[in-house]
Amino acid sequence: MxxxxxxxxxxxxxxxxxxxxxxxxxxxxxxxxxxxxxxxxxxxxxxxxALSEADAWEANADLAADDPQGTAILVGGKRVQRKGRGG
Structure with a gap:
């Protein structure tokens, strides 16, 4: 006890x-x-x-453009893809 x-x-x-x-x-x-x-x-x-803008874009570059579940840069609730960088 x-x-x-x-x-x-x-x-x-x-x-x-x-x-x-x-x-x-x-x-x-x-x-x-x-x-x-x-x-x-x-x-x-x-x-x-902090990361530069160029470094941030480079870190985002390997995401598949056709992967809706992937992480991406969002601005105003819309996915942003930089033109001319493969996405």
């Missing part, structure tokens, strides 16, 4: 955030480092990593 009277209830532990302005603290677990916009940009925070 399980005796649940002796089991302690779980306790929620409150942890206050640690906020620093020192870049040296950036590698410490649980520490949030505040940066100015200039510091963040120097550290690569605003580096553009």
């Amino acid at each position: 399980n005796d649940t009277k002796d089991q302690a209830a779980p306790v929620a532990i409150r942890v206050d955030p640690v906020i620093s302005r020192s870049q040296a603290d950036a590698g410490l677990p649980g520490v949030q480092v505040e940066y100015t916009a200039e510091e963040a940009e120097r550290n690569g925070a605003f580096e553009e990593t």
Whole structure:
């Protein structure tokens, strides 16, 4: 028989955030480092990593034109196919 009277209830532990302005603290677990916009940009925070339009079209190029269940680029609810690219 399980005796649940002796089991302690779980306790929620409150942890206050640690906020620093020192870049040296950036590698410490649980520490949030505040940066100015200039510091963040120097550290690569605003580096553009999105696909270009050409890369997006290239990724869509291998879809079969006659496959109604295939994924395609949709604009305004209509399938868009780039002319001259085999589709």
